[in-house]
Amino acid sequence: MIYRIPLLFKKISLFTTLMKSMLQRSTNLILASFALVSCAPSEKSNYSPSKSTESSMQVLQKNLENGLTVYLSPNSEEPRFYAEIVTRAGSKHDPATNTGLAHYLEHLLFKGTQSFGTEDYAAEEPILAEISDLYEKRATEQNETRRASIYKQINSLSTRASKLAIPNEMDRVYSDMGAKGLNAHTWHEETVYKVDLPSNRLEQWAKIESERFARPVFRLFHTELETVYEEKNRAIDNKHRLIYRAVNDLLYKVHPYGQQSTLGTVEHLKNPSIYAIEKFYQQHYVPENMAICISGDLKPEETFATIEKYFSSWTSNSPLRAEPKWEEKPLKGREFVQVEYLGEEQVVLAFRTAPKHHPDYAALRLVDMILDNSVAGLINLNLVEKQKVRAAGCYPQNLNDYGAHYLYGIPKDGQSLEEVESLLLAQIERIKKGDFEEWILDAVINDFKKREKENYERNDKRVELLRDTFLAFVDWNVTLNEISDLEKVTKEDIIMVAQKYYGSDYVVGFRIDEQHNLPSIEKPPIDALSIDPNKESPFMQEVEQMPYNPLTPKFLQNGSDYSIHQVASGVRLIHAYNPLNDLFNLEVRMEMGFDHQPMLSYAKRMLDRAGAGTLDSEHLKIEWYKLGTDFAFGVQEHFSNFGLNGLDENFAPSIALAQEHLLNPKSNDEIWDLTKKIILSERDDEQKDPNALTHALAHFHRYGENSRYLKRASDHELNASTVSDLTNFLAQAVGSPRTILYFGPRTPEDVLSIINQTFLSAEPVHQPNQVSPNRSITPPKDQVFFLHKEMAQAQVRLEFSCGLLDESITPSVQLFNEYFGGGMAGLVFQELREARALAYSAWARFFTPSRPDEENVLVGSIGCQADKTLDAVHAFLGLLRQMPLNENRWASAHSSLLSTYRTNPLTSRSIPRFVYDVDALGLEMDPRKHRFEKLANASLESLSDFYTSKIQQKPILFSIVGDSEKIDMEALEQFGEVKSIKGFSLFRR
Numbered sequence: 011m012i013y014r015i016p017l018l019f020k021k022i023s024l025f026t027t028l029m030k031s032m033l034q035r036s037t038n039l040i041l042a043s044f045a046l047v048s049c050a051p052s053e054k055s056n057y058s059p060s061k062s063t064e065s066s067m068q069v070l071q072k073n074l075e076n077g078l079t080v081y082l083s084p085n086s087e088e089p090r091f092y093a094e095i096v097t098r099a100g101s102k103h104d105p106a107t108n109t110g111l112a113h114y115l116e117h118l119l120f121k122g123t124q125s126f127g128t129e130d131y132a133a134e135e136p137i138l139a140e141i142s143d144l145y146e147k148r149a150t151e152q153n154e155t156r157r158a159s160i161y162k163q164i165n166s167l168s169t170r171a172s173k174l175a176i177p178n179e180m181d182r183v184y185s186d187m188g189a190k191g192l193n194a195h196t197w198h199e200e201t202v203y204k205v206d207l208p209s210n211r212l213e214q215w216a217k218i219e220s221e222r223f224a225r226p227v228f229r230l231f232h233t234e235l236e237t238v239y240e241e242k243n244r245a246i247d248n249k250h251r252l253i254y255r256a257v258n259d260l261l262y263k264v265h266p267y268g269q270q271s272t273l274g275t276v277e278h279l280k281n282p283s284i285y286a287i288e289k290f291y292q293q294h295y296v297p298e299n300m301a302i303c304i305s306g307d308l309k310p311e312e313t314f315a316t317i318e319k320y321f322s323s324w325t326s327n328s329p330l331r332a333e334p335k336w337e338e339k340p341l342k343g344r345e346f347v348q349v350e351y352l353g354e355e356q357v358v359l360a361f362r363t364a365p366k367h368h369p370d371y372a373a374l375r376l377v378d379m380i381l382d383n384s385v386a387g388l389i390n391l392n393l394v395e396k397q398k399v400r401a402a403g404c405y406p407q408n409l410n411d412y413g414a415h416y417l418y419g420i421p422k423d424g425q426s427l428e429e430v431e432s433l434l435l436a437q438i439e440r441i442k443k444g445d446f447e448e449w450i451l452d453a454v455i456n457d458f459k460k461r462e463k464e465n466y467e468r469n470d471k472r473v474e475l476l477r478d479t480f481l482a483f484v485d486w487n488v489t490l491n492e493i494s495d496l497e498k499v500t501k502e503d504i505i506m507v508a509q510k511y512y513g514s515d516y517v518v519g520f521r522i523d524e525q526h527n528l529p530s531i532e533k534p535p536i537d538a539l540s541i542d543p544n545k546e547s548p549f550m551q552e553v554e555q556m557p558y559n560p561l562t563p564k565f566l567q568n569g570s571d572y573s574i575h576q577v578a579s580g581v582r583l584i585h586a587y588n589p590l591n592d593l594f595n596l597e598v599r600m601e602m603g604f605d606h607q608p609m610l611s612y613a614k615r616m617l618d619r620a621g622a623g624t625l626d627s628e629h630l631k632i633e634w635y636k637l638g639t640d641f642a643f644g645v646q647e648h649f650s651n652f653g654l655n656g657l658d659e660n661f662a663p664s665i666a667l668a669q670e671h672l673l674n675p676k677s678n679d680e681i682w683d684l685t686k687k688i689i690l691s692e693r694d695d696e697q698k699d700p701n702a703l704t705h706a707l708a709h710f711h712r713y714g715e716n717s718r719y720l721k722r723a724s725d726h727e728l729n730a731s732t733v734s735d736l737t738n739f740l741a742q743a744v745g746s747p748r749t750i751l752y753f754g755p756r757t758p759e760d761v762l763s764i765i766n767q768t769f770l771s772a773e774p775v776h777q778p779n780q781v782s783p784n785r786s787i788t789p790p791k792d793q794v795f796f797l798h799k800e801m802a803q804a805q806v807r808l809e810f811s812c813g814l815l816d817e818s819i820t821p822s823v824q825l826f827n828e829y830f831g832g833g834m835a836g837l838v839f840q841e842l843r844e845a846r847a848l849a850y851s852a853w854a855r856f857f858t859p860s861r862p863d864e865e866n867v868l869v870g871s872i873g874c875q876a877d878k879t880l881d882a883v884h885a886f887l888g889l890l891r892q893m894p895l896n897e898n899r900w901a902s903a904h905s906s907l908l909s910t911y912r913t914n915p916l917t918s919r920s921i922p923r924f925v926y927d928v929d930a931l932g933l934e935m936d937p938r939k940h941r942f943e944k945l946a947n948a949s950l951e952s953l954s955d956f957y958t959s960k961i962q963q964k965p966i967l968f969s970i971v972g973d974s975e976k977i978d979m980e981a982l983e984q985f986g987e988v989k990s991i992k993g994f995s996l997f998r999r
Contacts, residue, residue, distance in 0.1 A: 067466045069476065069486050070310050076324050077298030080317055081476040081486075083305040085469055087590065088915055089561055091212065091306025092191070092469035095203045095219060096477050099294035102198045102266040102411075103334065108286045110238070110274015112294075113196040115287050117234050119203065120180065120194070120834075123225040125549035126218075127179050131227065134174040138229060141167050142284040145231075149281040165537055168232050172539040175229050176547060177844045180218060181834035182902050183550050187211045188909025191470075192833065196272055199410055199481050206469070208913035209307040210558045213316050217553055220320040223295060228284055233536060233847035235282055240850030242273050243802040243875050247700055249351045252526060253358050256347045257519040261360045261414060265336040276529050296326035303476035305469040338362075338412060341515035350524035353698035356420050357430045360517040363406070363413040366482050371408060372495040373507040378406045378415060379454045380446055380504065381437055386453070386635035388437040388446060391628050393419070397619065397684040399430055400691065410482060415511070423691035427520045441508040448501055449636065456638045458493050460657060463591045467919065523698075528802050539845040543899040564915040565936040572921050573758055577765065580747040580774040585758040586921040594661050594754030595919065597653040598770065599926060602746040603646050606778040608722050610743060611645045613736040615685055618643075621676030622667060630671065639664040641671070647718075648861060648930075650743045658755050662764050669769045672744050677733045686728055693725070697993040700801055700971060706996035708807040708969040711795045712786045712867070720998045744769070745776040751922035783864045786811035787967065792986035794968040796979070797993060804879040804972030808854075808870035808886060810964040815859050815866065817933060821944040822956035823856045823866075829903040829953060830893065831855050831870075837889055837899075842872065848882040849874040856961075862932050868961060876976035883968065883985055890966070893957055900950040911942045 070082040104111045124131045141164055148160040184192055184205060191206040207215055245251045255271060262268025302317060341362065364370045382389045382403045393402045402419040417438075419430040440446060465471035479489045566572065575583040588594065604611055621627045634641050639656030641664075652672065654664045696702040709717040723731070750770055752761050765771055788811065831838050831854035842852040851873035858866050870890070874882045916924055928935055968985055970977075982988050 067472060071486060072314055074318060074322055076322060078321055078324060079301040079480060080314065081301065081303045082310055082313055083472045083476065084308055084310060085305050085472065086307045087467065088917060089209045089307050089913055090206060091209050091304055091308050092206045092473055093215060093302065093304040094473050094477055096301045096303060096480055097201050097295055098199065098299050098481060099201055100197050100199045101270055101272040103294060104270050105286060108283060109270045109278045111287060111290055112201055113272050114238055115291060116194045116196045116201050117238060118228045119222065119226055121227065121229045122179060123221050123227055125221055125225065126547040127176050127227065127229065128174055129176060129545050129547060130174050134171055137167055137171040141171065141231060145282060145284055149283055161534060164232055165535060169537045169539065172230060176545045177230060177541050178834045178840065179547060179550055183553060185833060185835050186902050186905040187214060188906065188913045198267055202477060208561060208909065210561055212308060212313060214553050214556055216316050216320040224324055228287060231284060233539065233844065236536065236847030237843055237850055239279060240875060242276065242279065244850060244873065245273055246528060246802040249521065252351055253349050253356060253519050253521045256349045257358050257360050257517050260345045260347050260517045261362065263339045265338050265412060267409065267412060292327065293331055296330060297324045298326065298330040301480040303473045305472040336411065343514055345517045348520045348522060350526045351521050352523060352525050354420060354695040355427060355523050356418060356521040357427045358519040359417040359431065359434055361415045361512050363415050363511045365411055365413050366408045367484055367488065370507045373499045373503045374406065376451065376454060376496060376499055376504055377441060377508055378404060380441060380450055383454060383457060383635065386631045388440055391631060392437060393433055395619065395628055395631060397688065398433055400688050402434065422688060431518055438508065438512045442505065442512060444501060444505045453635045455493065455497055458496060460638055462493065463593055467590050525800060536847050541840050541845050543896045561912045563911045563942055565939045566916065566921065568935060572925055575758055575762060577771050578773045581771060583750045583752060583762065584922045584925050585752050585761060586918055588754045589918055592658045592755055594658050595655045597651055597751040598748055599649045599651045600743045600746045600748045601649050602743045602778040603649045605647050605781045607739055609731065610650055610739050612723060612728060612731060613739045614643050614645050615689065616677060616682055616733060616736040617675055617740065619677065619681055619685055622671035623674045623676065626676055633667060637664055641668060665764065665768050672740065673769060675737060679733050682733050689728060690725060693997065693999065697997060700799060700805060703797055703799060703993055704805040704971045707795055707797050707971060707991060708809065710996050711967045711969045712809060713784050714787055716784050719996055722998050725999050742776045745774055746778055747774045749926055751926060753919050753922055786865060786867065789965050792966045792968065794970065794982060794986045794988040795991050796988055797971045797991045798974045799971050800973050803873050804876045804970060804977065806872040806879065806883060807969040808966050810868055810966050812856065812866040812868055812960045815862050815864055817937065819956065820858065821941050821948060822952060823858060824907055825903060825948060825953050826956060827855055828907050829900060832903060835902060841889060842882060842885055846885055848878050848885060860927065861930060876973045879972055879977050880981055891962065895950060895954055897950055900953060904948060907945055911938065
């Protein structure tokens with residue numbers, strides 16, 4: 011389960027580029043169609059699209075008699091549907107005395123009902139009632155000794171009640187059907203429950219979800235409370251959330267947007283009230299306050315009939331509550347707040363703007379994109395491109411009651427935060443004075459249109475539009491017309507709103523490079539719950555017996571789903587049609603990567619700030635944005651690549667501009683020297699960053715001196731590098747053997763006719779050296795590498811190598827991954843989180859390599875409160891050493907995998923990459939067909955044989971980053987010899 015929070019370093023695609031709107035209640039069906047451009051295939055082609063290239067987004071709306079709103083958007087791209095059940099009840103609706111309640115309720119609504127998640131609710135109910143009473147008694151008790159005594163009773167009763175529970179029964183049944191993405195989120199305005207299922211399981215979904223919200227039971231309460239604590243610990247260790255919360259606390263002095271954290275306060279989490287949760291549920295989870303948003307391969311009449319059949323029984327016992335209102339206090343000048351966090355410093359500015367769908371909303375959205383569109387905004391060009399700061403950007407947050415605009419910047423080494431603040435304010439002043447060119451408005455509108463087409467390809471993005479329409483209390487036509495509204499905005503409108511909202515009253519937050527305070531959260535005594543995989547409720551038995559039409563798996567066929575064409579010796583084209591719209595995606599993979607030349611990663615950084623031919627970097631970015639084409643260059647382990655994504659009409663000009671950029675990058679050593687300083691300051695901060703340390707420690711433990719962090723260029727080599735050196739490395743990559751991956755509306759002949767006139771068709775002139783694959787360290791027994799870091803959580807990695815690539819074991823690998831680490835029904839999640847509440851994040855996966863002669867690696871991961879580390883590692887190790895084998899659990903994993911093969915055909919956009927990846931493994935197309943046939947005949951014995959031969963007795967590398975003051979270091983030695991590692995030794999400098 012997650013909660014939404016804006017990302018600080020990326021434009022949030024739908025949240026900031028497509029309107030968040032909502033429908034007025036209506037009992038009529040509304041049909042809105044948006045036709046996208048189509049492009050017919052050439053008659054010369056040997057194969058053609060499997061579907062019509064016509065595309066539309068239909069939205070159908072219906073209100074049931076009980077007030078429940080239903081939105082449906084049919085989409086036949088794949089035989090699946092994605093559904094969300096939305097309630098207008100988020101953290102702003104939390105009682106001030108019980109913050110975090112909406113989010114905690116979200117977790118509890120995965121625990122089942124009176125009919126499922128239990129084998130005997132009549133016997134369970136009185137125990138749960140007693141537990142509820144004890145929580146109320148404990149919340150008012152001040153004496154810590156008596157509080158501990160009450161908790162001991164709660165723990166004992168919870169253990170009794172758990173023997174009647176069937177944990178994660180819903181997840182297991184959904185998994186058997188082939189579900190993916192079962193999750194939920196809580197945010198200011200809403201709580202949303204999500205799942206993606208095969209389209210032949212609509213009725214099963216309706217039966218489960220209608221029961222889930224009609225008669226929920228809040229069981230397994232105390233272990234789930236600990237899970238929420240763990241989620242709180244993750245937030246405490248998150249540098250972005252830390253400053254975001256502090257800034258919002260000043261920005262919203264009254265409103266819960268700033269005064270109530272979605273996760274709640276530690277004090278409130280210590281004193282939960284089941285009664286308060288039940289009251290919240292009864293008040294907010296009523297049909298008039300909820301919506302079903304669904305998109306997929308569904309027939310509208312049948313879908314509405316099914317939803318009406320199952321959801322019409324929902325009732326509410328009281329009138330719908332009024333939407334709460336708050337009167338916010340005004341800001342007074344520059345209001346300042348400072349937080350501490352070791353590592354990267356940051357400035358965040360926040361201006362109050364306007365709520366969603368205010369008359370100024372469209373102009374405010376354009377202000378945001380003129381400032382930062384990731385390519386050619388004022389912040390992008392004047393600050394980032396000119397390297398006046400290390401990084402900078404902005405993002406809006408227009409909610410129902412108020413709106414805000416956040417600008418952020420990261421200083422260069424030695425640069426003051428005040429200077430970064432001034433630079434950001436200067437960009438706003440330019441908009442207020444009208445100091446921006448009008449071409450940017452047309453380019454931004456085209457950007458919105460392109461993103462809209464991309465989002466229409468995906469069910470989850472369609473549903474997000476429907477959800478945001480409902481949450482904003484507007485009609486679908488408001489959402490549909492949002493881009494039209496943007497087109498009406500003039501330059502004068504933009505200047506007016508900039509002058510209106512971006513004055514001298516704002517909040518600024520500084521995050522400085524110092525250790526932040528960590529609240530004390532002690533591990534409570536929890537007796538492990540016993541989870542019996544053989545138990546099943548009669549309700550879920552009924553669901554599993556419901557009839558459905560099985561789907562046949564679809565595998566790729568060369569000549570019908572894709573085609574491969576030889577362009578030149580060492581150059582080929584993999585082509586797949588776009589049957590949906592007029593967008594193209596071109597990726598060129600060049601067989602020279604980081605392992606061949608570590609400096610290639612820095613050639614990429616040079617290219618980021620380089621121009622093309624006569625164009626400097628700034629004007630190159632402007633040209634890309636005018637074309638509406640995204641350009642990106644990347645360096646991977648085995649290959650480097652560049653990608654173009656845009657409108658088909660600009661396909662040829664985009665390739666021509668990429669050619670000039672890659673073959674004639676315009677830069678100089680003065681620009682590169684500025685970039686080098688930024689890279690060195692990033693290196694300084696990575697030694698303080700928990701995530702960087704966790705990955706570097708695990709990689710060092712696995713590969714020693716061959717760790718990627720130790721094979722990179724040293725500071726001296728970086729400082730000695732020149733633009734000329736890096737341009738040569740770039741030329742070597744471009745001149746290497748390459749594969750062109752094309753997805754778009756053009757025929758192969760059309761694509762070939764264009765690329766044959768460009769550098770893409772040139773025969774390779776550089777053959778990269780053969781690179782020996784890395785080999786993991788294999789100690790004679792388990793060993794532990796420990797790195798001390800003062801933080802709320804400990805991050806634990808367990809891993810070992812498991813032989814080389816072997817296609818014959820792939821079906822067994824997939825079975826193991828599903829059985830051992832597969833979602834909420836997997837062993838790891840069940841035993842570490844559900845039964846013992848030892849971690850919020852716990853997973854395991856057997857990774858197979860992407861190239862022949864490379865290693866398989868099993869990786870396990872735990873993110874847990876520091877004082878739970880020993881217990882969590884012990885529980886995980888027990889599963890690895892003696893994996894419980896159970897016929898029912900295996901049957902569930904087996905059924906889930908087969909359903910996945912049957913109901914998850916490759917999307918057309920992903921086909922070229924899949925074909926390339928299969929070929930890189932040395933396999934024949936399509937290997938999934940043989941895997942499916944082998945899986946169909948698999949047994950529990952085959953899983954057992956795989957586990958015994960590949961996993962059971964392997965020596966384990968434990969890599970732990972955590973606070974040694976909160977972890978018993980002597981006791982840690984039970985898992986192997988402990989070696990303390992210093993952060994500086996993990997990175998080559």
